[in-house]
Amino acid sequence: MPFACPGFTLKLKPMDRNNSLAEITHRYLQLIQAIPAAFYVCDKDGYIIHYNDAAAQLWGRKPVLGEERLCGSWRIYDTAGQPLPLNECPMAISLREGRPIYDAEIIIERPDGVRRHVLPHPRPVMGPSGEIIEIINMLVDITDLKQVTSALKESEERFRTMADQAPVMIWMTDENGQVTYVNTSWSSFTGLPPHAAFGSEWQQLVHPDDRTGVYNKWMRTVPVQQRFYLKFRFLTADQGYATVTGSGNPRYNSNGKFVGYIGILQDVTQQDHATGLLEQEVRDRIKDLRRANRELARSNSELEQFAYVSSHDLQEPLRKIQTYAEILEDRLEISDQAKYYLGKISDSSRRMMAMIRELLQFSRLSQSGEIYxxxxxxxxxxxxxxxxxLPIQEKHATIEAGPLPVIQGIPLQIKQLFYNLLNNSLKFCREGVPPVIQIRYETLSSAELKSRPSLHPGLHYFKLSFQDNCIGFDQVYADRIFTIFQRLNDRQQYDGNGIGLALCKKIVLNHHGDIYATAAKDSGSTFYVILPETITS
Known part of the structure; x- marks a missing residue:
C-alpha cells in the first residue's frame, strides 16, 4: 500500500504470513536507513544492535554491534562541558525508567576531537506485556543552533542572518513569552509573513485538538524559565497539518537577566511515520517469533512423547531377550561356549536397556519445565x-572439597551433574592408584567472562573445578567427550555408554552456563563448570 508525506514516499507490500524472519529483518533495517536523521536501536540490555548512516556520520565512527552500549559517540559531556557517565546519559535514563526523554541536551565528541551538541529523543519500545523489548533514539544535531545562540551575544544582526539560513524554523520570544522573531524557514513552512507568529498569534496555527495543551504547557514553562519541549500538529502552507517538535531554551543577557526564549520548530512527520512503521515491524516480528516458539514447543512435546513411548516399547523386547537367555542358561544342559554366548546376549541386553534409559533422560532435559x-x-x-x-569404598577414593556456593538452579539436574562428574572420575581411575578428586570454586573473572560469548555479560558466575588423578585423555579430544555416544576408551575395560558427559553439558546449558575440560594422558583431568549465581527470566 502506498504511504506518503511531504518529501517522503514509501510503498509497502501487504505482510505475507510466510515471509521469512530474514526478510522481516531486512525490511526493518531498510526502514532505519530510510530515516533522514541520526537514528539507532539498542536491545533491552542497552547494547547497540542497529544504526543508520546518518548516526555513524554524526558520531564520526561505527560502533561494534552487540558490544557497545547506549551511545555510539566517542565521548559524552553535559552542557557545561563536564564528562557525562554512560549510565547517566539520556538513553540510559530512558531505558532505566521506561519512558521517553526529550529535554536532555548533551555534547558528543567524535574521534577527530570535533564536538557536537545534540538533542537525543530516546524512546522505549514496549512489548504486548509492557516489557521493554528495544529502545530507539533519534539524535537532532543542534550544534548550529548553539552557534547561532552564541553569535547572538555578539551581534543581533549576525544572528538574524544566520538564523534565516537555517533549515529549521527558529523563533524568539520576549521575557513574557510573546514571539518577537521567526526566521524565513517559518514563513516558508507556513506560507505566512513573520508577523502572523508575533505575540500569541502563532497559536492559531496549532491544530484545534492540540491547541489547549500547547498553550497550557507554554504558560507553565515561561514563568519558571524552564526548557520547553512539545510535539504537536502545525498548519502548513498547503493548509494541511504536519507533526512538529517545538523546543526552546531560556536566554539571558550579559548580566544574567532572563530576556526570553529561543527555540526551533522541526517537522518530524517523516520520522513519526518511519517510527510507526518500525514499531509495526517490531510487533510483526514478535508475533512471528511467538508463532515459531509455539511450533517449537509443540514439536518438542511430540518428540518427548515419542522418546517416552519408544523407550518403553524398545525396553520390553530387550527384557524378554534377557529373560529367555537366562532361562536357557539355567534350564538347559549346554556347553561352556553356549553359556558364554548366552552371557554375551544378556550383557548386551542390559547395556542396551541402560543406554535407552540414559537417552530418555537426556531427551527430557531439553524441556524441563522445572522452576529454578x-x-x-x-x-x-x-x-x-x-x-x-559403595564405589568410593571399593576404590578407596578420596573426595576433597572446600566450601561451595549457593546458586539458583534445578536441584535434580545439579545433582545429576555432580553425580556424572564424580562417577566419571571413579570409573576411569588408574589401576592400583586410589582416585583423589578435588572440588573447588572461584568467582569467574571479567576477562574470562568476556572471552566466552555463550555467557551473559550481565550475570555473576561461579567457576567450579573437578580435578582428579585418573587416566585423563588427550587434550585434542576435549570437545569430543561432551558429544553423545562418544567414547575414548575400550568398553571391555571401562563401562559406560558415552552419554554421561553429554548429560552434563546439557544440564549446564540449561542453566545458562558453560563446561570444558583440560587433561593429559595418564595424568588426570580437570572439568570446569561455569554456572550463574542467579538466573533471571
Whole structure:
C-alpha cells in the first residue's frame, strides 16, 4: 500500500504470513536507513544492535554491534562541558525508567576531537506485556543552533542572518513569552509573513485538538524559565497539518537577566511515520517469533512423547531377550561356549536397556519445565557422596572439597551433574592408584567472562573445578567427550555408554552456563563448570 508525506514516499507490500524472519529483518533495517536523521536501536540490555548512516556520520565512527552500549559517540559531556557517565546519559535514563526523554541536551565528541551538541529523543519500545523489548533514539544535531545562540551575544544582526539560513524554523520570544522573531524557514513552512507568529498569534496555527495543551504547557514553562519541549500538529502552507517538535531554551543577557526564549520548530512527520512503521515491524516480528516458539514447543512435546513411548516399547523386547537367555542358561544342559554366548546376549541386553534409559533422560532435559530455586552445592555434594558410597569404598577414593556456593538452579539436574562428574572420575581411575578428586570454586573473572560469548555479560558466575588423578585423555579430544555416544576408551575395560558427559553439558546449558575440560594422558583431568549465581527470566 502506498504511504506518503511531504518529501517522503514509501510503498509497502501487504505482510505475507510466510515471509521469512530474514526478510522481516531486512525490511526493518531498510526502514532505519530510510530515516533522514541520526537514528539507532539498542536491545533491552542497552547494547547497540542497529544504526543508520546518518548516526555513524554524526558520531564520526561505527560502533561494534552487540558490544557497545547506549551511545555510539566517542565521548559524552553535559552542557557545561563536564564528562557525562554512560549510565547517566539520556538513553540510559530512558531505558532505566521506561519512558521517553526529550529535554536532555548533551555534547558528543567524535574521534577527530570535533564536538557536537545534540538533542537525543530516546524512546522505549514496549512489548504486548509492557516489557521493554528495544529502545530507539533519534539524535537532532543542534550544534548550529548553539552557534547561532552564541553569535547572538555578539551581534543581533549576525544572528538574524544566520538564523534565516537555517533549515529549521527558529523563533524568539520576549521575557513574557510573546514571539518577537521567526526566521524565513517559518514563513516558508507556513506560507505566512513573520508577523502572523508575533505575540500569541502563532497559536492559531496549532491544530484545534492540540491547541489547549500547547498553550497550557507554554504558560507553565515561561514563568519558571524552564526548557520547553512539545510535539504537536502545525498548519502548513498547503493548509494541511504536519507533526512538529517545538523546543526552546531560556536566554539571558550579559548580566544574567532572563530576556526570553529561543527555540526551533522541526517537522518530524517523516520520522513519526518511519517510527510507526518500525514499531509495526517490531510487533510483526514478535508475533512471528511467538508463532515459531509455539511450533517449537509443540514439536518438542511430540518428540518427548515419542522418546517416552519408544523407550518403553524398545525396553520390553530387550527384557524378554534377557529373560529367555537366562532361562536357557539355567534350564538347559549346554556347553561352556553356549553359556558364554548366552552371557554375551544378556550383557548386551542390559547395556542396551541402560543406554535407552540414559537417552530418555537426556531427551527430557531439553524441556524441563522445572522452576529454578536456591541450590546449596554442599548439600548436593553430600547427597552424591552417599549415592556413590559403595564405589568410593571399593576404590578407596578420596573426595576433597572446600566450601561451595549457593546458586539458583534445578536441584535434580545439579545433582545429576555432580553425580556424572564424580562417577566419571571413579570409573576411569588408574589401576592400583586410589582416585583423589578435588572440588573447588572461584568467582569467574571479567576477562574470562568476556572471552566466552555463550555467557551473559550481565550475570555473576561461579567457576567450579573437578580435578582428579585418573587416566585423563588427550587434550585434542576435549570437545569430543561432551558429544553423545562418544567414547575414548575400550568398553571391555571401562563401562559406560558415552552419554554421561553429554548429560552434563546439557544440564549446564540449561542453566545458562558453560563446561570444558583440560587433561593429559595418564595424568588426570580437570572439568570446569561455569554456572550463574542467579538466573533471571
Amino acid at each position: 530455586e536456591p541450590v546449596h552445592l554442599e548439600d548436593i555434594l553430600a547427597q552424591v557422596r552417599n549415592d556413590l558410597e
